[in-house]
Amino acid sequence: MDKPYFRMLFEPQLKEPIFVEGLRGLGNVGMIAARHLIESTDAKVFAELYAPYFPDYVTVKKDGTCRPPRYRFYAAKTEKNHYIILTGDMQPSLEDTVAHYDLCDEILDFAEKYGSKFIVTMGGVITTKPGNDVYISATSEKLAQKHRDKGAQIYGEGRIIGATGLLLGLAKRRGWKGICLLGVTTGFGAERGVALSVFKILTNIIEAETKEKD
Amino acid sequence: MDKPYFRMLFEPQLKEPIFVEGLRGLGNVGMIAARHLIESTDAKVFAELYAPYFPDYVTVKKDGTCRPPRYRFYAAKTEKNHYIILTGDMQPSLEDTVAHYDLCDEILDFAEKYGSKFIVTMGGVITTKPGNDVYISATSEKLAQKHRDKGAQIYGEGRIIGATGLLLGLAKRRGWKGICLLGVTTGFGAERGVALSVFKILTNIIEAETKEKD
Amino acid sequence: MDKPYFRMLFEPQLKEPIFVEGLRGLGNVGMIAARHLIESTDAKVFAELYAPYFPDYVTVKKDGTCRPPRYRFYAAKTEKNHYIILTGDMQPSLEDTVAHYDLCDEILDFAEKYGSKFIVTMGGVITTKPGNDVYISATSEKLAQKHRDKGAQIYGEGRIIGATGLLLGLAKRRGWKGICLLGVTTGFGAERGVALSVFKILTNIIEAETKEKD
Amino acid sequence: MDKPYFRMLFEPQLKEPIFVEGLRGLGNVGMIAARHLIESTDAKVFAELYAPYFPDYVTVKKDGTCRPPRYRFYAAKTEKNHYIILTGDMQPSLEDTVAHYDLCDEILDFAEKYGSKFIVTMGGVITTKPGNDVYISATSEKLAQKHRDKGAQIYGEGRIIGATGLLLGLAKRRGWKGICLLGVTTGFGAERGVALSVFKILTNIIEAETKEKD
Numbered sequence: 001m002d003k004p005y006f007r008m009l010f011e012p013q014l015k016e017p018i019f020v021e022g023l024r025g026l027g028n029v030g031m032i033a034a035r036h037l038i039e040s041t042d043a044k045v046f047a048e049l050y051a052p053y054f055p056d057y058v059t060v061k062k063d064g065t066c067r068p069p070r071y072r073f074y075a076a077k078t079e080k081n082h083y084i085i086l087t088g089d090m091q092p093s094l095e096d097t098v099a100h101y102d103l104c105d106e107i108l109d110f111a112e113k114y115g116s117k118f119i120v121t122m123g124g125v126i127t128t129k130p131g132n133d134v135y136i137s138a139t140s141e142k143l144a145q146k147h148r149d150k151g152a153q154i155y156g157e158g159r160i161i162g163a164t165g166l167l168l169g170l171a172k173r174r175g176w177k178g179i180c181l182l183g184v185t186t187g188f189g190a191e192r193g194v195a196l197s198v199f200k201i202l203t204n205i206i207e208a209e210t211k212e213k214d
Numbered sequence: 215m216d217k218p219y220f221r222m223l224f225e226p227q228l229k230e231p232i233f234v235e236g237l238r239g240l241g242n243v244g245m246i247a248a249r250h251l252i253e254s255t256d257a258k259v260f261a262e263l264y265a266p267y268f269p270d271y272v273t274v275k276k277d278g279t280c281r282p283p284r285y286r287f288y289a290a291k292t293e294k295n296h297y298i299i300l301t302g303d304m305q306p307s308l309e310d311t312v313a314h315y316d317l318c319d320e321i322l323d324f325a326e327k328y329g330s331k332f333i334v335t336m337g338g339v340i341t342t343k344p345g346n347d348v349y350i351s352a353t354s355e356k357l358a359q360k361h362r363d364k365g366a367q368i369y370g371e372g373r374i375i376g377a378t379g380l381l382l383g384l385a386k387r388r389g390w391k392g393i394c395l396l397g398v399t400t401g402f403g404a405e406r407g408v409a410l411s412v413f414k415i416l417t418n419i420i421e422a423e424t425k426e427k428d
Numbered sequence: 429m430d431k432p433y434f435r436m437l438f439e440p441q442l443k444e445p446i447f448v449e450g451l452r453g454l455g456n457v458g459m460i461a462a463r464h465l466i467e468s469t470d471a472k473v474f475a476e477l478y479a480p481y482f483p484d485y486v487t488v489k490k491d492g493t494c495r496p497p498r499y500r501f502y503a504a505k506t507e508k509n510h511y512i513i514l515t516g517d518m519q520p521s522l523e524d525t526v527a528h529y530d531l532c533d534e535i536l537d538f539a540e541k542y543g544s545k546f547i548v549t550m551g552g553v554i555t556t557k558p559g560n561d562v563y564i565s566a567t568s569e570k571l572a573q574k575h576r577d578k579g580a581q582i583y584g585e586g587r588i589i590g591a592t593g594l595l596l597g598l599a600k601r602r603g604w605k606g607i608c609l610l611g612v613t614t615g616f617g618a619e620r621g622v623a624l625s626v627f628k629i630l631t632n633i634i635e636a637e638t639k640e641k642d
Numbered sequence: 643m644d645k646p647y648f649r650m651l652f653e654p655q656l657k658e659p660i661f662v663e664g665l666r667g668l669g670n671v672g673m674i675a676a677r678h679l680i681e682s683t684d685a686k687v688f689a690e691l692y693a694p695y696f697p698d699y700v701t702v703k704k705d706g707t708c709r710p711p712r713y714r715f716y717a718a719k720t721e722k723n724h725y726i727i728l729t730g731d732m733q734p735s736l737e738d739t740v741a742h743y744d745l746c747d748e749i750l751d752f753a754e755k756y757g758s759k760f761i762v763t764m765g766g767v768i769t770t771k772p773g774n775d776v777y778i779s780a781t782s783e784k785l786a787q788k789h790r791d792k793g794a795q796i797y798g799e800g801r802i803i804g805a806t807g808l809l810l811g812l813a814k815r816r817g818w819k820g821i822c823l824l825g826v827t828t829g830f831g832a833e834r835g836v837a838l839s840v841f842k843i844l845t846n847i848i849e850a851e852t853k854e855k856d
Binding site: 002 | 308309311312314315316318319350351352353354355358359362368369370371372373374375376379380382383384386387394
């Protein structure tokens with residue numbers, strides 16, 4: 001295995017699903033927000049992703065069973081939208097740029113097969129004053145401006161590292177539209193409060209006004 | 215050579231061989247236990263594995279002859295089982311995750327060609343209180359529970375790093391069954407005592423009850 | 429994406445364009461000099477280069493929009509010459525030699541498609557005494573000697589690191605001709621003064637006497 | 643360029659040439675010994691090797707001309723033997739094991755095309771007491787024993803790092819015969835004295851008794 005590998009569990013029937021990413025990262029904001037979305041939409045795992053860029057260990061559970069690191073794709077449908085939700089409890093080493101680019105591009109290829117053209121990435125951004133502030137970045141100025149009214153402030157002049165940034169940037173290059181929601185974190189522990197805020201704003205943006213989301 | 219390379223010495227006749235791994239690692243527990251198995255079963259080397267992920271030096275023996283780093287595959291038959299035993303005196307750098315994933319997958323491909331569907335990996339686990347305790351992890355809860363009676367305790371909630379963990383995890387993903395036996399070590403020197411315990415439990419599990427090993 | 433990727437914006441009509449490189453680097457001399465050339469020739473972006481060797485983040489602008497790291501190719505025509513100008517605000521990690529070789533070779537392939545056979549690379553060279561000195565290296569002694577009269581001194585016995593050096597060296601191996609202009613820098617901040625000198629000498633050399641540039 | 647690349651200067655007519663390696667390394671023993679052989683046999687450069695594993699800079703000479711890092715292959719004929727001599731003034735980073743394995747295997751493929759089946763690698767070995775001692779390692783005990791009479795001592799139980807070791811080890815795996823000559827060095831500066839000893843023993847072994855060198 002020298003390339004990412006997708007393992008299908010079942011074939012979901014989705015129509016232009018919104019692709020939502022929430023992986024382990026700063027304050028685990030994205031991962032926790034993704035879990036909220038998975039629970040609230042009753043989403044089902046339909047695919048797993050294994051990759052040689054993931055850590056070379058297995059995780060052992062309390063019952064003694066083990067599994068290698070993986071990302072999981074969930075499928076969900078609400079009255080207004082179809083979703084593909086990506087989550088996972090680790091990321092490749094930040095220094096391994098080829099790993100990040102290759103994974104992100106394979107993931108976008110995968111989501112495109114199901115018709116995705118809109119992406120929401122979720123993560124944390126380091127701050128020295130904790131709180132529940134949420135920042136937004138987007139593939140266009142129009143999108144960024146529009147959603148600042150929903151509780152998120154414009155994230156101006158900075159960098160978004162890892163999958164949360166790169167997935168949005170590479171999706172934009174493919175002609176997708178999308179946004180990134182960043183909850184502030186001091187970088188210590190799991191930021192459940194701001195992760196909930198991120199989830200609420202996500203719902204507010206996506207579920208409230210699908211028809212006009214671009 | 216930018217990919218792993220197998221060099222065949224002879225073609226063994228094996229039927230559903232149990233694949234056993236014991237490489238150099240923590241306390242060298244796995245490597246020493248593998249040697250016990252090789253000796254007790256009178257196993258013969260039938261293949262060597264070279265890889266660009268191995269260290270870039272050659273080892274020189276007392277007589278002045280040299281050889282590059284390699285893994286070796288041994289074939290053995292007992293009254294109850296056929297075996298493929300993998301051993302070697304180094305591993306790739308732990309940071310090089312692609313090396314570990316690529317090697318482990320190539321090794322499982324290789325063993326699958328001979329019909330392997332059951333794996334036993336052996337290694338060490340760091341502890342602060344030395345002893346002869348052996349822990350077990352498995353591809354299913356049933357397997358883990360079953361063998362705890364043979365002298366091994368359940369290894370619950372942790373990680374198993376390197377080939378010992380990854381071979382088991384990737385084998386599980388392919389639908390194999392298998393177990394991992396971990397001998398406790400302080401991480402200093404070669405742990406001959408606990409390696410012997412691992413070997414004995416292995417024999418107890420595999421040789422005693424082949425017919426019902428799953 | 430595990431290889432560099434070119435995204436075309438439009439197809440320029442160029443005849444034997446001089447290929448000019450100025451990327452972010454020591455004192456940003458090359459990047460600033462390239463910007464001077466882009467402005468003075470009214471050059472237009474016609475292609476973007478994305479690569480898995482670039483940093484794994486996106487850059488966010490004041491208006492909240494984001495984009496992944498990229499190099500840009502500009503096309504320009506003056507009375508005397510056609511140009512392809514390469515610029516970008518980062519480079520791969522210096523330790524990642526495969527990244528540098530692969531990028532430089534892909535870039536030269538790209539420029540060759542448009543008929544480029546002459547290269548000018550621009551960068552900085554560390555000095556302890558700041559000033560506006562500019563050094564020249566070239567693919568032949570004749571070229572180096574000829575242009576020392578235009579205000580650049582011969583850069584004798586040293587190394588030129590990164591794309592500024594490697595593009596020139598790999599172009600030479602392909603049979604191209606070319607020069608490298610290095611402005612002195614203390615390595616701190618952006619050296620606007622010496623970058624302007626580099627730009628002026630470039631213009632002096634290339635625009636003044638195209639017909640006899642080899 | 644993501645793979646090694648050979649550039650031919652002319653096609654030499656060689657018959658079972660002895661392949662001799664002397665690259666920059668510990669005390670530069672191998673590189674200096676190779677230069678002695680090149681001069682004494684009046685060898686001619688017939689090929690260059692470029693690789694993405696080499697450093698990403700160009701070297702500039704006094705006259706201002708530059709070139710990328712490269713290895714060079716020389717062809718020579720004496721009354722008794724034909725030679726291919728490999729030399730170069732750098733090596734890939736020791737940490738990059740794939741670089742070393744890939745380069746060494748490509749180099750052996752290249753030499754095999756000309757009929758090489760015997761290899762001599764030359765390098766340095768760190769010692770705390772400087773002198774002119776030369777150690778020998780070989781592909782077989784017979785070869786090692788035979789040549790200890792020519793002034794070299796058996797190098798017993800150790801490692802030979804980099805191309806000097808790996809070329810010999812990988813050549814042995816292909817069924818070649820060969821030896822490694824290691825001159826002692828304190829690791830500081832260029833060890834001209836012991837490099838000359840290595841060259842003399844090489845000549846003594848290879849030129850004196852070709853017919854029975856195995």
